[in-house]
Amino acid sequence: MNKELSVISDIILSIENVNHTYYDDTDNHVEALQDINLEVRRGEFLSIIGSSGCGKTTLLRLIAGLEKPETGKLILNGEQIFGPDPQRGYVFQQGGLFQWLTVEKNIAVGLKARHVYKENKERIAHYIDLIGLKGFEKSYPHQISGGMAQRVAIARALINNPRVLLLDEPMGALDSFTRADIQDKLLEMRKENDTTMILVTHDVDEAIYLSDRIVIMTPRPGRISEIMEVKLPHPRSRGGSEFLAIRKDILEKLHLASALPQPEYTI
Amino acid sequence: MENSVEIGLPIPANIKAKPLKKGLKAVSTKAWGGYFSLTLLGFAIAILANLLVRQIADVEIKTYTLAGIPVTFNTLYQLVLGAIIVIYAISGIYSYSDPYRRAKFASRAPFRFVMGLALTAWDILGTKLLLLPQPFFPGPAKILESFLMEGDFIWENTLYSLRLFAAGFSLGVIFGIGTGIIIGWFPKVYYWVYPILKITGVIPAVAWMPFALTLFPTPFSAAVFLIVICAWFSIAALTAQGIQSTPKSLFEIARTLGAKTPFLVFRIAVPQAMPQIFTGIANANGFAFTTLVMAEMMGQPGGLGYYINLSKVWSAYYKVFASILVMAVLFSLIMKGIGLIQARVLRWQKGWVKE
Ligand SMILES: Nc1ncnc2c1ncn2[C@@H]1O[C@H](COP(=O)(O)OP(=O)(O)O)[C@@H](O)[C@H]1O
Ligand SMILES: [Mg+2]
Numbered sequence: 228m229n230k231e232l233s234v235i236s237d238i239i240l241s242i243e244n245v246n247h248t249y250y251d252d253t254d255n256h257v258e259a260l261q262d263i264n265l266e267v268r269r270g271e272f273l274s275i276i277g278s279s280g281c282g283k284t285t286l287l288r289l290i291a292g293l294e295k296p297e298t299g300k301l302i303l304n305g306e307q308i309f310g311p312d313p314q315r316g317y318v319f320q321q322g323g324l325f326q327w328l329t330v331e332k333n334i335a336v337g338l339k340a341r342h343v344y345k346e347n348k349e350r351i352a353h354y355i356d357l358i359g360l361k362g363f364e365k366s367y368p369h370q371i372s373g374g375m376a377q378r379v380a381i382a383r384a385l386i387n388n389p390r391v392l393l394l395d396e397p398m399g400a401l402d403s404f405t406r407a408d409i410q411d412k413l414l415e416m417r418k419e420n421d422t423t424m425i426l427v428t429h430d431v432d433e434a435i436y437l438s439d440r441i442v443i444m445t446p447r448p449g450r451i452s453e454i455m456e457v458k459l460p461h462p463r464s465r466g467g468s469e470f471l472a473i474r475k476d477i478l479e480k481l482h483l484a485s486a487l488p489q490p491e492y493t494i
Numbered sequence: 495m496e497n498s499v500e501i502g503l504p505i506p507a508n509i510k511a512k513p514l515k516k517g518l519k520a521v522s523t524k525a526w527g528g529y530f531s532l533t534l535l536g537f538a539i540a541i542l543a544n545l546l547v548r549q550i551a552d553v554e555i556k557t558y559t560l561a562g563i564p565v566t567f568n569t570l571y572q573l574v575l576g577a578i579i580v581i582y583a584i585s586g587i588y589s590y591s592d593p594y595r596r597a598k599f600a601s602r603a604p605f606r607f608v609m610g611l612a613l614t615a616w617d618i619l620g621t622k623l624l625l626l627p628q629p630f631f632p633g634p635a636k637i638l639e640s641f642l643m644e645g646d647f648i649w650e651n652t653l654y655s656l657r658l659f660a661a662g663f664s665l666g667v668i669f670g671i672g673t674g675i676i677i678g679w680f681p682k683v684y685y686w687v688y689p690i691l692k693i694t695g696v697i698p699a700v701a702w703m704p705f706a707l708t709l710f711p712t713p714f715s716a717a718v719f720l721i722v723i724c725a726w727f728s729i730a731a732l733t734a735q736g737i738q739s740t741p742k743s744l745f746e747i748a749r750t751l752g753a754k755t756p757f758l759v760f761r762i763a764v765p766q767a768m769p770q771i772f773t774g775i776a777n778a779n780g781f782a783f784t785t786l787v788m789a790e791m792m793g794q795p796g797g798l799g800y801y802i803n804l805s806k807v808w809s810a811y812y813k814v815f816a817s818i819l820v821m822a823v824l825f826s827l828i829m830k831g832i833g834l835i836q837a838r839v840l841r842w843q844k845g846w847v848k849e
Contacts, residue, residue: 327768328842339757340748341752
């Protein structure tokens with residue numbers, strides 16, 4: 228069998244030797260990512276965890292095409308990523324709904340932007356149903372709660388049927404009930420569309436509950452220190468012994484990661 | 495809403511009760527009666543005073559025929575007061591069942607009452623006793639006589655002003671928003687044009703009058719030009735600012751959703767800038783009224799400003815006041831109209847929901 232072909236079919240996204248540095252006006256620069264190599268499998272749920280400032284958002288922005296890597300390349304389905312594309316949906320850290328549009332019109336933005344609104348507008352109702360916002364179609368973003376707004380942001384990205392959905396701490400500011408709810412919704416949506424999901428989170432439990440694999444990153448410079456498989460069947464019980472064992476393992480690795488010798492000039 | 499465990503679930507917008515504004519006290523339906531009477535009482539007193547107080551000073555009271563009925567300026571004055579009473583009575587009754595409207599109506603009652611009393615005093619001092627310096631301060635009824643004398647002519651001039659305003663202001667809005675978008679979107683254009691816009695923007699538009707009169711074939715088009723530029727500066731500057739202030743993240747989100755440049759400009763930046771665009775329009779509105787009247791006073795063959803000039807020459811100050819009265823009504827209506835459009839376009843801002 229041709230090895231190349233099988234790689235193309237299993238791996239949806241590959242990140243090869245990516246380095247990224249931010250330069251600012253002064254001579255300072257931040258090495259946000261160093262030597263990133265990662266292959267994301269088709270249809271998998273991948274989580275990225277790590278302390279803040281370790282380059283998680285930068286990595287997602289590179290995949291989204293909002294940022295160009297300083298060196299290295301990112302390849303989706305055999306094609307190098309050069310800019311944003313609705314194939315790669317992106318849910319921002321703070322939902323970022325368009326304040327002047329109602330819930331349903333926010334969800335419809337992707338359809339309108341791609342000029343496929345007419346033939347797809349029936350699907351809006353389906354997504355509103357899916358995120359449990361029936362009755363709020365005509366509400367404006369400031370009239371709904373933070374959790375609802377995040378679900379709208381997720382639906383807005385999903386209506387484009389992206390091959391990959393990038394989620395940047397979408398539940399960071401939410402209470403635990405709302406989080407659990409959105410987590411289940413994410414799994415439901417993944418099952419429905421076979422979307423590959425890449426989630427940035429700082430919540431270990433959330434990562435274990437959702438993911439097939441967990442990428443652990445370390446800061447200064449941002450690197451991947453470890454990739455862990457989570458081989459538990461869904462639905463996962465958050466209190467199960469295997470769950471807790473994985474949790475302990477990850478926490479240890481995170482501690483270990485942050486205990487690595489730091490460059491001398493940092494305090 | 496199955497599957498949702500939201501805490502403190504907000505009520506959908508369309509069933510949310512409108513909260514009372516700050517400083518607006520709730521008024522019970524019982525107390526409403528008092529405010530209702532108070533509102534109408536002042537104007538009723540004004541009518542009675544006009545009817546009952548004897549005409550002491552020597553004032554010529556001409557009789558005109560209106561639709562076959564003989565009327566004097568006093569009759570017209572009473573009719574106008576009667577119309578005010580009817581309008582306030584209707585708005586009062588309409589407010590009865592809604593707590594928000596009731597509170598608003600009640601809060602205005604004392605002011606309206608005093609307005610009625612002020613009219614009464616003015617009528618007595620200005621017409622009945624003729625104690626105010628004449629002809630500069632005619633009584634309210636005398637002012638209304640202008641409409642009996644030459645209502646058609648005033649109407650003609652009102653239409654002229656309205657046409658001038660409509661042409662100038664709508665063109666100003668269109669050019670202002672159009673160029674504002676270009677200035678705000680392209681950094682190079684912003685760099686070169688915005689400073690010029692800011693400097694020339696402080697020059698009152700009428701300063702261009704001599705230039706406009708030579709450049710344009712008719713006085714009407716010259717005045718349109720002046721209104722266009724006065725509206726244009728303010729709207730273009732604020733539109734450009736609004737476009738520039740769009741958070742970068744909104745463009746990024748839209749691009750990940752598949753948006754290309756035209757979408758980013760017209761569906762993201764422009765709606766996002768709408769509050770500022772409307773601030774520009776509101777400013778421009780005020781400038782445009784000033785420019786309109788000044789242009790008319792400086793050489794138009796018609797318009798309310800022209801009517802003021804004409805009346806002043808004959809020392810007919812009651813006509814000057816009549817023209818001012820028409821302006822007040824006309825400009826208030828235009829402001830109100832623009833306010834309604836603004837409330838509609840910016841309904842997402844205030845949670846204002848169409849019923
Ligand atoms: N636009 C930027 N300009 C300069 N430095 C940046 C920029 N964005 C991020 N950084 C820096 O890069 C590092 C990684 O940032 P980020 O990817 O946001 O981390 P994370 O999402 O893991 O918290 C941080 O040190 C941050 O300060
Ligand atoms: Mg981040």
